[in-house]
Amino acid sequence: MEPIRAIWRYGIKIGIVGGIVLVLMALIGMIEVFTQRQVVADIISMGHTLYLAAGLFICYMAARRTTPAKPLWVISNSIFAGLTTAFFLVLLIILGRNVNLRMMFINASDLLLNNLLTFGVQGNNGLRLLLIAGMVTGLITGFFYLLPKIVRTVILWSLAGSAFAGVLQELIRPILANNFPDAISEWLLTSDGLTVKGAISIFIFIALAIISWSIKGDGIRQGWQGLPKKQQLTWRTIGTITLLAIILVAPWRLGLFMSEVMTIVGLYVLLGLGLNIVVGYAGLLDLGYVAFFAIGAYVTALVTSPEIMNLNWSLWAAIPFAVFFGILAGVLLGVPVLKMRGDYLAIATMGFGEIIRLLVLSDALRPFLGGSQGIGKIAKPQVLGFVFKGPQEIYYLIIAGCLLVIFVSWRLKDSRIGRAWKAMREDEDVAQAMGINLVSNKLLAFGTGAGFAALSGVIFGSKIGSIYPHSFNIMVSINIVCLIIFGGIGSIPGVIVGAAALIGLPELLREFAEYRFLVYGIALVVMMLIRPEGLWPEEVHKREMHEGKANGATV
Amino acid sequence: MPTKFHRWKESITATDIVMWFIGFALLVFIILGSILTLRAGRYTPVQWFDFVIYGLAQGSIYALVAMGYTLVYGVLRMINFAHSEVFMSGPFTAYYVAAYFSRSSLLESHPFICLIIVFIVSMTVSTLIAFLLERIAYRPLRNAPRLIPLITAIGASFTLMYLFRGLFGTGFQAYPVWAVFTGKWALFKGLEIGKIQVFVIFAAALVMITLYLFIQRTRTGKAVRSVSEDKEAASLMGVDIDKTISVTFIIGGAAAGAAGVLYALVFKQVFFMMGFIPGIKAFTAAVLGGIGNIPGAMLGGLLLGLLESLGPSLFLDGYNIAAPYQLKDAIAFLVLVLVLIFRPTGLLGERLAVKKA
Structure with missing residues (x-):
């Protein structure tokens, strides 16, 4: 030139x-x-x-x-x-x-x-x-x-x-x-x-x-690595406890609005961690994930609300019931899609999600599910007379749920099942040849993910008190997929970062709400183009992404 | 042949049996429903005829959009999720041209010239969007793992949808009505046929045949087909892969732009999310006909349109279900899921399935 x-x-x-x-x-x-x-x-x-x-x-x-x-x-x-x-x-x-x-x-x-x-x-x-x-x-x-x-x-x-x-x-x-x-x-x-x-x-x-x-940064890092293992552990524990303490007092120090935002983020963290098992660990892209969220919320509504079935259970009794139904639905909807891969799986699950929403919305099932009017008067959880009513109280329920789900995901990750999922994600045929039972492992992934989503649905239903089919549209599924990918596929802190960035920030900036999905879309495309591994990636995944770049002739 | 039967018996798993059972139950449900409906005699033959015509008109729009999905899947092996926004962008932009014609009363004096201009505008915009989409979002990811282009496509779809929402607003815009297409023609024995439906069917057929001939007969079309057969071999034979992929997107975009105007003429309104549902249905049509297969997309589109317009009344009315028409979309999604489960290669897609394995 x-x-x-x-x-x-x-x-x-x-x-x-x-x-x-x-x-x-x-x-x-x-x-x-x-x-x-x-x-x-x-x-x-x-x-x-x-x-x-x-x-x-x-x-x-x-x-x-x-x-x-x-x-x-x-x-x-x-x-x-x-x-x-x-x-x-x-x-x-x-x-x-x-x-x-x-x-x-x-x-x-x-x-x-x-x-x-x-x-x-x-x-x-x-x-x-x-x-x-x-x-x-x-x-x-x-x-x-x-x-x-x-x-x-x-x-x-x-x-x-x-x-x-x-x-x-x-x-x-x-x-x-x-x-x-x-x-x-x-x-x-x-x-x-x-x-x-x-x-x-x-x-x-x-x-x-x-x-x-x-x-000073390098010096500090070297000093940290120089510390004996035991001392590192002590400091880690102290750090974790401080963090937990901060999380526990947060809603009362930060006020009502921030608590509300944090409960929403928390719900999405729950959903995200559940889907992370399906998409991140097992590599099954599920775009109909909102269905299980809806199932959790609807089961809770049916058993606790005086409307429709008039059972009036307490919320604590509804939780295991709803989670069980969620897992059941996850397995049942998992069976037909066992043989599908990649894009086809994504489309089929999206189809399932939409079918469920349309059925709930329809007049045909109105006597059982409330149709477009939804179901109201869902019970609030109570412990010894203490009612979890506002966002500041529900927050603790969500934190408890999140901690449980984080613990389960963390333990599952490198367990036998977790490794089987990882093998499946990398290559199904090879995994099968190595003696991994694809059917049971896939269904396990679908079931676990669905259970988490149902748990999230229970809390969501109880938080807002009445549910409508419109709360469970495909956008929720896509939001969750986005936040997982944004944070880093398969990574637990990634899900939290993703939820905070994609769900929390738009909630904080009111003006932003208008452009939320536009920014989502752009963020997804840009992320895939320049940093496909996400903000806080899992180590293995990060390496893979860059290997692909080094081997394949990208330009 | 006992050995062959043995092998067949051994290859069946528990899930296969469950699946067959589900399939069989559904089949019984559909047949029983149809028999009940027909015996109840709630619809006259004239009504059935109307359903068929509506279905065909709707189906030919799906078929046009489905071409875009199929062509792109053929060359890139990816689902172009943003194709539904390519479909939306054309008629939404062309709306402003149409509204101008309507205000300046040009629409009444020269309806056909106006229609052609609206078509040209819509097809140009859709083509441009499809072309840019490929250049900006998909080209850099050509060799990435399969999940990445899919996510990018979802992102691009959102970007486009909400860009148009930001530019043109959230409201429904009422498309101007072409007086030539209102009303019906009477056929024999009290049968009537809507003018707009006839126009839609013929226009869609015209565009489809043109594009089909373009792909089958021209040099560029041959390049497109060769790239979808085998990218490496085509490149060795001197086909410019990048250019051919662009051409594919352009053809798909043009078809979607034309389909969009037809859709807007039938439903008389446009808005920023109008592409979502038809997009998924067109994709269903493409899968139904066998993705990657152009005649398959046409067949699938027509079939899906018919199923959707006949389905609720034929299969569900017999069971006395309240408001079966609300389940129209659910039927389309069910068809999608069933095809993916029982015959992922689609009706005409045998060839591709072998190659993919």
Whole structure:
């Protein structure tokens, strides 16, 4: 390639993609919705943070792509990327002035086009400002890229940390106010967003933390490995106990809203760990998993609610019953799909899940299952007069369930059955040749997973008090698959991380709810493209994924 | 031949027997239900005729979408989960063109020109989306483990669905009505046939035949077929694999775009999730006919459409089940599951099954 083209080539290429992405981001209303939340009070909103971050990312990609990476070329490509991106936005704004875009794109409001995208400057000055901003962003990013790696890491993480704290300030504030002296909360936060001092102090704090870890980190790690095994164990135990203590007092220190979010995350952790046995351990992709969740909830509803069957059992009696039914259903639905593999299995199980939902929803079974009206008045669990009614109480039930399920999964993992599952996952034919009984092991996986899901269903039903078929649609199954894969297939901490990231975060950010599934989808695709092993992968799985990359001619 | 019988007897497992039992029970259920319905005589022959026509119209739409699934499965051995969004994106975008024609009264003066333009817009958008999907999401994963492309496809499906939701809103948009297609033609003996159904069947057949001939007769089509036979060998023979896979997605996208407009004309509305259910049904159709097999997809589509429109009244009404029509989708899913269990190769898919093993 002739050298002169390398000055602008990468920048324009990336800039076109980036421009389209930013235009789409603006048109789906993300920027406008997010401007309602301030990150640093009266200075920058979440929408503008996102907008700038996207711009910086585009320029950064252009800088990274530049080959050969001569400093001048890196900067020029970065500037071109910023300019091209800004040019697309200018085009959008001009188009918006001449045509009524709202006829088609419902979010293309006047406010967005003539105020938000141009940082509040109206008219043609705004367009000029936008182009200049693109150029400046490019320039800054270009210089930034040329800094040493450690400096880049520190700045990036500190910025991200401050932005994150700003976004979540509404949650952080009551927590700080409840647990720490008022001075801290007043120093950091105002009623909307961080204060300037606060943002700067968080930035400095994170920067110092990263720098000191990069200097001392290796020493600490070596010191830890140098410790005798027994001492390591003691420290681990102390750590675990502290963690448990924190988990146990958490709902009362963090307030009602956070407890609610944590119960939801906990339910998904339960579901995720169950599906993790089916998908992660045994390698059977089950997209109809929500069926067992529904079975658990419906069995509980039928036996504890005065509606329909009028049995009025207590919830404790319902738990083993519901779990038994869940396992039974898991085995029964497992039998027909024993011979299927991969995609076919996924589709067949999805079919089962939908059939069950449609049957429950139908008028034909209404006298037995309540139809679209659902079943109400599900019992709350009680112990000696103590009723688990609010999220803060149900939380303990969920934590108990989670601990049980984590323990079972952990013990199963390297047991004889766990190893049989792993062998099956790697290669069914070889596993069978080695004397593993495919039928019983597959059914065991389906049954165990279904049992966990049913347990989760019991708690879910009792938590919300009345259930409807709409709560059990295919999206739940897909959410669970996503969180497992996002966290790392087959890994127990991965499931928890995945649930916290994919279920917890969207719950915390109300504005985010609108874009939840969009972000899910993008996250899944990006994850599969750049980090297929997940956020917190299991060691074996991680190696496999990268082996595949090394052997197969990927490009 | 005692030896052959012996071998056969030994190869049966307990699960096989359970499966046969389930299959037999279902068959009895269906036959008994049909007999009960027919003896009760609740439907007149005219109504049955209507069911068949509706079923055929619906089925030909499924058949068009199913072509996309089958073609992609043929070349990439993956279920393109996002194909249902390819199907949605075309008519949803074309809606705005159609609505413009409707407002400017061009629709009344030149209905056929408008229709052709709407078709072109829809097919272009769907094709573009399918093409980009392959380039961005699937191409980098060509040699990845099988689970990964499937997950990516699910992710891409969500991305597209909610991108369109963000752009165009959550509401149902009422598709403009073409006056030419409203009403019915009277046939003999009181039988009537909806104009729109006739149009849908013929248009779908036209698109299908065109695409089929394209695949069977042209050089590019030959390349597509060779890649789905054997990628390595095709590449050695000088077929450009990447280009051919792109072409496959483009053909599938065009068919889905056309099917989408037909669907919108029949149901008179579009919304961002409209692709999900027809997508799964079209996939069912593709599996039913034998995935990877183009005539199979057409046959499967028509068959599924018929089953869906006749099924609830024929199989279930006899048992006096309340509102059997609500179980229409359940029947389609049941067909999917049954085909996957009892004949995963589909009706016409013998050839592929041998090769896959």
